[in-house]
Amino acid sequence: xxxPFVTGGSDFIQGDExxxxxxxxxxxxxxxxxxxTPASEIFEAMALYLPLVDGVSIQMEDEIGSIAAIxxxxxxxxxxxxxxxxxxxxLMQENLGYAVMTETPIVVVNxxxxxxxxxxxxxxxxxxMMQAIWGTHGDHMLxxxxxxxxxxxxxxTVRAFNLAEKYRTPVVVLGDAEIAHMRERVNIPEPxxxxxxxxxxxRTPEEERMPFGDPDGDGVPPMPIFGRGYRTYVTGLTHxxxxxxxxxxxxxxxxLIKRIFRKILDNKADxxxxxxxxxxxxEVAIVAxxxxxxxxxxxxxxxxxxxxxxxxxxxxxxxxxxxxxxxxLAERVHRIYVPEMNLGQLxxxxxxxxxxxxxxxxxxxxxxxxxxxxEIVERIERGERR
Amino acid sequence: MQVRFAGIGGQGVVLAGIILGExxxxxxxxxxxxxxxxxxxxxxxxxxxxIVSREPIYDLIVTEADVLVALHQLGxxxxxxxxxxxxxxxxxxxxxxxxxxxxxAPFTRLAEESTGTSLTVNMVALGYxxxxxxxxxxxxxxxxxxxxxxxGTEEINIRAFDVGFEEGSG
Numbered sequence: 001x002x003x004p005f006v007t008g009g010s011d012f013i014q015g016d017e018x019x020x021x022x023x024x025x026x027x028x029x030x031x032x033x034x035x036x037t038p039a040s041e042i043f044e045a046m047a048l049y050l051p052l053v054d055g056v057s058i059q060m061e062d063e064i065g066s067i068a069a070i071x072x073x074x075x076x077x078x079x080x081x082x083x084x085x086x087x088x089x090x091l092m093q094e095n096l097g098y099a100v101m102t103e104t105p106i107v108v109v110n111x112x113x114x115x116x117x118x119x120x121x122x123x124x125x126x127x128x129m130m131q132a133i134w135g136t137h138g139d140h141m142l143x144x145x146x147x148x149x150x151x152x153x154x155x156x157t158v159r160a161f162n163l164a165e166k167y168r169t170p171v172v173v174l175g176d177a178e179i180a181h182m183r184e185r186v187n188i189p190e191p192x193x194x195x196x197x198x199x200x201x202x203r204t205p206e207e208e209r210m211p212f213g214d215p216d217g218d219g220v221p222p223m224p225i226f227g228r229g230y231r232t233y234v235t236g237l238t239h240x241x242x243x244x245x246x247x248x249x250x251x252x253x254x255x256l257i258k259r260i261f262r263k264i265l266d267n268k269a270d271x272x273x274x275x276x277x278x279x280x281x282x283e284v285a286i287v288a289x290x291x292x293x294x295x296x297x298x299x300x301x302x303x304x305x306x307x308x309x310x311x312x313x314x315x316x317x318x319x320x321x322x323x324x325x326x327x328x329l330a331e332r333v334h335r336i337y338v339p340e341m342n343l344g345q346l347x348x349x350x351x352x353x354x355x356x357x358x359x360x361x362x363x364x365x366x367x368x369x370x371x372x373x374x375e376i377v378e379r380i381e382r383g384e385r386r
Numbered sequence: 387m388q389v390r391f392a393g394i395g396g397q398g399v400v401l402a403g404i405i406l407g408e409x410x411x412x413x414x415x416x417x418x419x420x421x422x423x424x425x426x427x428x429x430x431x432x433x434x435x436x437i438v439s440r441e442p443i444y445d446l447i448v449t450e451a452d453v454l455v456a457l458h459q460l461g462x463x464x465x466x467x468x469x470x471x472x473x474x475x476x477x478x479x480x481x482x483x484x485x486x487x488x489x490x491a492p493f494t495r496l497a498e499e500s501t502g503t504s505l506t507v508n509m510v511a512l513g514y515x516x517x518x519x520x521x522x523x524x525x526x527x528x529x530x531x532x533x534x535x536x537x538g539t540e541e542i543n544i545r546a547f548d549v550g551f552e553e554g555s556g
Contacts, residue, residue, distance in 0.1 A: 012404075012411035012419075178446060183404060183419040185411040291446070298444040370446055 001191055004052040008190040015153040015179035016083075018186050019109055020045030022157035023081050025194055028107070029055035030080040032069035034062050034088060037121045038180040039111040042083040063088035067095040067108065074104045075234060077225035079161055083109035085177075086128055087118055089135070096170055097136030098236045100260065103212065103221065105164035105199055107157070109173045111180040114368050123368025124177035126290055126341040132172045133319045139257050141264045143171045143271055144319040146290040150184035156316065162197035163271060167263050168220050174318070176341070178291045178370055199223050202230070212256070213241040219263030264320055272317050274325070278304065279311030284384065285333040285358075287326075287350050289315040291370050292339050298373035303380060310380070318346065326353025330360075337380055339363035339371050387521055390451040390468060391434040391511075392461030398508030399457060401534065403434025405512060408530035409522040410438045418443045431464045438521060455515050456482045457493065457507060476515055478507070489518065491553045497546055506546035513550025524551060 005011070005021050013021075020042050023031070031046040033039075043057070050057040056073075060066040063084050070080035084092065089110040099106050112128045114120030128135075132144045143163050147153040153175060160171040200222040202208040207215055207222045211232050214221060221241075224230035233243035238253045246252040264271065278300055279285060288296040293314040303310045313329060326349075330336065336358050338347040347362040354360050363379045365371050389406065393399040400421045407419035415438050422433040435448040454469040456462035456477045462484065469475060475488040480495055491514060497507040509531065516527055528544055535543045 010411060010414070012408045012417065178420070181421070182446065183407055183417075184443075185415070185417050294444040294446060372449060373444070374449070 001053070003191070004049050005188070007188050010185050010187050012183055012185050013150065014041060014181055014183050015147070015150045015175060016041035016111070016181070017045050018150045018154040019083065019157045019173065019175070020049060021188065022154040023107065023161065024049055024053060024055070025188075025191060026158045026161035027079045027196055027198070028081050028161060029053065030070060030073035030078040031055070031057040031082065032060050032066040032073070032080070033082050033084065034060055034066050036085045036088050038113060038177040039083040039085050039088075039109060041180065042109060042111075046081075063091040064095065067092040067099070067106070070106050071095060071099050071102070071104045074106050075226050077227070079105070079165070081107040081109065081161075083111065085111050085113045085121075086115040089128060089131065093131070093135040096142070097138060097140055099170040100136065100140040100142055101236045102234050103168040103223070103260065104170065105168055105223070106170045107160045107164055107173060108170060109157075109175065112174065112176040114366070120368045122177060124179075124291060124341065124370060125366065125368065126176060126292065126345070127366070128174065129318060129340075129342065129345040132174050139261070141261045142169055142319065143167070143264065143317065144174055145171065145317055146174045146315065147179055148290050148293045148314070150179065150182065151186050152316070153179055154186055154188065158194055162195065165197045165199040166220070167267065167271075168199060168223055169264065174290070176291050201225070210241045211243050212239060214259060219259045219266065268320050268322060271320060272322050274316055274322070275314045277312040277314065279313065279329075279332075282309050282311035282333055284308060284310040284380065285313060285329055285336045286310065286376070286380075287313045287315065287329070287336055287338050287346070288340070289318055289346060292341055295371045295373045295376055296339055299376035299380065302373060302377050306381075308380070308384065315346075318349070321349050321353070323349075323353040326350055327355050327357065330354035330357035333358050335359045335361060335383065337361050337363055337376070337383065339365070339376050341365055341370065387438050387452045387519075388445070388448040388450060389436045389438070389453045389455070389515070389521065390448040390465060391436075391455045391457070392465045393432050393457035394460050395430050395432045397432065397457050398505065399432040399461070400434045402455075402508040402512045403436050405527065405530045405534050406436045406515075406522065407438075408534055409526040410436070412526045412529055413522055415440060416443050418446065420447055422447070431461050433461065433465055453515065453519055453521075455511050456484070457511055459483065474519065476511070476518065478511070490514070491550070493550065496549050496553065500549045501542045501546050503542075506543055509543045509546035510550035510553075513547040513552075514554035515550075517551045517554030
C-alpha cells in the first residue's frame, strides 16, 4: 500500500492532519462529514487522500447524516470515521447510541471548542467530556480517548480504530481546537510498524445467523458484512442474538445491554491507558487529560524545583474510567488537583474514585485559553499553604 | 527556544512561523507551532509562536519569548510584554517604533526593493532572524520554504530570505 503522504519518517503537521493520516493508515476507507471549525481540516485531508487509496469521502447534509453514513459504511465492511465539534457532536448523539446498540465499529472525532451552542468556534475547551461519555440516552458503554499532542492525535486515532474493531463499539477521539490547529513534529511509522486490528467475521453458518451472539464468551459477536450473502437484521430496538426485535422481554434486554457493558468493562486493562510522572514519592497529585496535561506536566517540574513532592497522572482514556486506580492514588497522596478547561467534569470522576481518601480540588478555566503552567502552580501553591 | 512573530493580517506572519517550525523539524528538533489571529483576515493583529527544543515540549504558546520578531506596530504593541527582559527584539525599523533596545532592518522596504512586492516581507524577516540567532541552518530553512510556499513562488521567496539573511549576517 502506498500512501499519499510521508511514512517511515517525521513530518510537521497539524493535529487534524495527523488524525486523517492515522485513520487512513489504520485502514479507514470511508469518511462522511459536515464542515465545522476546528475539525474541517480533518475533512479536507480525508477528501484529498481517500480517493487516492480507493476510499470514499462524502459531504453529508448535516452531522446526523454523517454519523448515519459511517454506520452504514461500517456494516458494508469499511472502517469509517466522521469528525466534528461541539454543535455537530450534539447532533450525532442519537446515532452514537444507535452505533452502541447495533455494536457498530466507528470512530467519531470531536475537536472540542467553547460551548454550549455555537459558543467559541475557534477556541479550545474540554466542555464535552461528560457528553462524550453520557451524551446519548439509555444505559450505554463506549470508549473515549483524549490526545494531548499531535503525535498522540496520530497514535490515538490508530488505537481508536483498533479498539472499535476489536470490541465492535463506537470510539470517540476527544481532541480540542488547540490540538486541531497546532503543528508539531510527528513520527509517522512505516505501514508494517503499525498494528492494525480487524473485526471478527462469522466463521460458521450458525455465527452468520447470529450477528449479536456471543460464541467466544468475550461479549464480542462476529460481525457479518452486508453484500457477502448474509441475511442480517440490524435495529436500534432491543434485539435477540439473531438481531430480531424483542422489545418487551426483560431478560433479553438485560442480557444484551449487560453484554455490551461487559465486553468493555471486562477488558479495562486492555483499553485504559495512562501515564504517571513523578508520582513515586508524591504527596500531592495532579490528574489531567488532553491539552491541559501539558501545562500540568510543566507545573509539576516547576513545583518540584520549589520542593513540593508532586506528580502527574495523565489519562489517555477517560472512559472506561479506572475508579480503582484513582482510589489507590488517593490512598497515597493527601490532595489531588484536577485542572480542566471547563467548570468541573473530569473532577467528578476523580472525586468518585478517590472515595474521600484524598481531597480533590478543581482548577477550572473557561473562555478559550489553556491553563498556563504558572496558573496551575499558583493555584496549587495557594492550596498547599492553607 | 521560544520565538514569537507579531504583525498584522496579510504580512504572512503565520507562514513565517510554519516555515521556521518546518525547518526545525527537518533538523530533527522537537517543535510546536501555534497561532493567534483576530477574526479580520487583513488588518487585525496576527501572532505566530514557535517553540523549538531538544527536550519534549509541554508549552503551547510563547509566554517568555527569547526572540520577538515584530513586523507592525499593532502586533508589537499587542505582545511586547511577552518578550523576556534579556530577549532579542527584531523589528521592521520603518514600521515599528519600539520602546526598548532592538535590532532589525526595514524588512518591508527590502522586500519591495529585492522582489518587487511587499508580500515577501515575512521571508526577509525570517532570513534576518535565522542569521542573527542560528536557531536553524540556512539550508533547512530553504528546504522548508520550498515545501511550504505556493508553487511557482519558491525562487522569489528564497531571494527575499537571502536578502534578510545577508542583512542579519552583517
